[in-house]
Amino acid sequence: MRPPAEPPTAEPRREALARRLARLIFDAKNTGWLAPVLAASLPAISLVLLTSLMAAAMGLALPLLTKQVIDQGIMARDMGALVNWSALSFLLGLASVGLGILNGMIHLRASARMLMDLRARVHDAAMRRDPAHPEMPLGEAMARLDGDSGEIQRFAFDTVLVAIGAIFRLVGGIVLMAMLDWRMVLLPLLIAPIELAFLSVARPKTQALAEEVRDQRGALSSTLAENLATRATLTAVGGMPAREGLFQQQQDTQITGLIRQRLWSETVGAVSQILSALTRAAILLIGGWLVVQGQWQLGTLIAYLAYATMMQGPLRNLLGLYHAQARSKVAVARLAQVFADARPDAGNTPPHAPQVLELIGLRAAGARHQPVDATLPMGARVLIDGPSGIGKTRLLSALTRAAPVEAGQALLDGAAIDAMQPSALCALILHLPQRPGILRGTIAMNLRLAAPDADEATMWLALEQADLAAWARSKAGLETDLAETGADLSGGMRQRLSLARAFLSRSPILIFDESFSEIDEPSTRRILQAIDAAFADRLRIFTAHNGPVREQAFDQRITLSSIAPLRRISSGDSPNQRENAREKAV
Numbered sequence: 001m002r003p004p005a006e007p008p009t010a011e012p013r014r015e016a017l018a019r020r021l022a023r024l025i026f027d028a029k030n031t032g033w034l035a036p037v038l039a040a041s042l043p044a045i046s047l048v049l050l051t052s053l054m055a056a057a058m059g060l061a062l063p064l065l066t067k068q069v070i071d072q073g074i075m076a077r078d079m080g081a082l083v084n085w086s087a088l089s090f091l092l093g094l095a096s097v098g099l100g101i102l103n104g105m106i107h108l109r110a111s112a113r114m115l116m117d118l119r120a121r122v123h124d125a126a127m128r129r130d131p132a133h134p135e136m137p138l139g140e141a142m143a144r145l146d147g148d149s150g151e152i153q154r155f156a157f158d159t160v161l162v163a164i165g166a167i168f169r170l171v172g173g174i175v176l177m178a179m180l181d182w183r184m185v186l187l188p189l190l191i192a193p194i195e196l197a198f199l200s201v202a203r204p205k206t207q208a209l210a211e212e213v214r215d216q217r218g219a220l221s222s223t224l225a226e227n228l229a230t231r232a233t234l235t236a237v238g239g240m241p242a243r244e245g246l247f248q249q250q251q252d253t254q255i256t257g258l259i260r261q262r263l264w265s266e267t268v269g270a271v272s273q274i275l276s277a278l279t280r281a282a283i284l285l286i287g288g289w290l291v292v293q294g295q296w297q298l299g300t301l302i303a304y305l306a307y308a309t310m311m312q313g314p315l316r317n318l319l320g321l322y323h324a325q326a327r328s329k330v331a332v333a334r335l336a337q338v339f340a341d342a343r344p345d346a347g348n349t350p351p352h353a354p355q356v357l358e359l360i361g362l363r364a365a366g367a368r369h370q371p372v373d374a375t376l377p378m379g380a381r382v383l384i385d386g387p388s389g390i391g392k393t394r395l396l397s398a399l400t401r402a403a404p405v406e407a408g409q410a411l412l413d414g415a416a417i418d419a420m421q422p423s424a425l426c427a428l429i430l431h432l433p434q435r436p437g438i439l440r441g442t443i444a445m446n447l448r449l450a451a452p453d454a455d456e457a458t459m460w461l462a463l464e465q466a467d468l469a470a471w472a473r474s475k476a477g478l479e480t481d482l483a484e485t486g487a488d489l490s491g492g493m494r495q496r497l498s499l500a501r502a503f504l505s506r507s508p509i510l511i512f513d514e515s516f517s518e519i520d521e522p523s524t525r526r527i528l529q530a531i532d533a534a535f536a537d538r539l540r541i542f543t544a545h546n547g548p549v550r551e552q553a554f555d556q557r558i559t560l561s562s563i564a565p566l567r568r569i570s571s572g573d574s575p576n577q578r579e580n581a582r583e584k585a586v
């Protein structure tokens with residue numbers, strides 16, 4: 001007999017509900033990534049919904065009380081009833097205000113939390129971009145991270161909640177109107193289908209315009225980000241006017257797009273308002289006639305009119321919902337792309353202390369060399385050689401899975417690197433790029449990116465090893481502030497800071513990919529000596545087109561060639577080493 005199925009726990013049930021809601025709310029297929037965000041927000045959303053429905057119920061009761069004030073108090077000339085109904089009406093109004101404020105505060109908190117959660121997830125996905133997918137321009141990524149996340153949060157939290165309140169008020173209003181006189185409810189009910197038909201016809205255009213505007217915003221941000229990042233080059237080569245021209249042109253396009261979008265939403269809104277005005281006029285005409293005939297009391301007409309006016313807001317909200325959904329679908333699709341392009345940080349755990357790295361017929365995508373075979377033991381010093389652009393960096397990037405493999409594979413102690421967890425792999429293989437990333441902040445902050453627990457003495461030692469300590473001492477030491485991208489440092493200083501990070505690393509495999517290209521020769525020699533002293537037991541892989549790096553005695557030189565692979569597995573005197581020795585002798 002099968003054991004009775006366990007009842008689903010609150011979490012998966014909430015997540016399943018959130019998944020269904022995400023599909024329903026955004027009317028889109030690719031919303032799986034949104035489910036956890038919605039699931040986390042569901043309790044808060046429920047609370048906001050509850051308070052807003054209570055506020056709406058109070059609002060709905062007000063015209064009824066007004067009717068009582070007029071009919072029971074004023075028209076019946078009953079002072080006691082007048083005072084009582086008026087007081088009740090005031091108290092209800094007061095409670096409604098209080099509840100409105102409470103609702104607003106809960107709403108803001110919950111809505112902001114949802115945006116934070118959403119942004120954090122998009123940020124995470126953007127940071128884990130699969131190298132096999134084409135790069136997304138920085139500005140475009142920023143536009144999605146900020147703009148599209150905001151669009152989704154506004155829709156999920158604001159528009160949908162407002163719409164639920166609107167439906168409640170509409171239905172409540174219609175019920176109360178029917179209680180006053182059921183015949184008159186036919187009026188709004190007749191007009192609703194006309195409005196709905198118009199909205200359905202209008203919606204595709206709303207979506208198309210939203211797509212256009214969001215794409216334009218992405219393009220504009222990309223140009224802006226690129227211009228700022230290449231400011232110095234643009235100034236130097238005189239390319240600024242052309243880029244400013246492009247920026248201006250994109251701004252014009254965006255403004256035109258925004259105006260078209262606004263005009264369209266005003267048109268859609270105007271149709272609904274005209275229909276509402278028609279309903280009101282009809283109520284005034286027919287209701288006035290009923291009062292004249294003595295079938296209605298004046299209070300009934302006033303309450304009726306109040307409900308008809310009250311319903312304009314909810315109707316407009318619902319109308320907004322239908323079209324905001326079309327816009328949010330665009331944002332959902334754009335963010336879904338970010339998630340689809342992300343690579344999960346999953347895979348096998350690499351060996352803790354690997355002994356050997358093997359390249360078996362390896363070539364990364366985009367490279368132009370013959371596949372490479374090599375066996376690289378720990379402790380070896382290796383040069384990867386070859387003409388510019390042949391694929392050295394790509395080959396080395398494939399070792400950390402930062403570039404997709406086109407042919408062959410790399411193994412760590414016999415285990416395929418391709419199946420290993422990317423972050424764990426990066427902890428094992430440190431790839432120092434030619435142009436290292438420096439963040440705005442202090443030297444200490446930049447160093448601790450590589451070793452969060454490093455104490456001051458360790459960081460100073462790393463600076464000494466990277467030949468940067470004297471400079472740091474002449475400034476504010478570890479607390480020296482650095483500009484964004486290290487723009488206030490020389491190229492060589494940026495590289496030395498990156499090398500200091502390497503000295504803090506415990507990775508058994510270190511890749512120095514043109515990491516000395518901007519450092520002067522005496523300094524390079526000092527740092528190379530420090531590397532030998534500190535990392536004798538580690539596998540050190542170098543690339544360098546010239547300079548002291550090439551003068552070292554390499555255990556292996558692997559020359560990438562577009563004609564045939566040159567393979568060296570033996571240690572010692574490869575042809576390149578002999579040539580190197582000759583160079584040195586000269």
Ligand SMILES: Nc1ncnc2c1ncn2[C@@H]1O[C@H](COP(=O)(O)OP(=O)(O)OP(=O)(O)O)[C@@H](O)[C@H]1O
Binds near residue numbers: 367387388392394
């Ligand atoms: N992210 C990428 N996606 C696709 N192809 C790329 C990417 N980065 C570089 N490439 C291509 O791969 C080839 C090799 O580039 P790579 O940077 O590895 O050359 P390299 O040998 O290191 O050159 P250099 O000595 O000039 O640094 C080039 O043709 C380049 O256009």
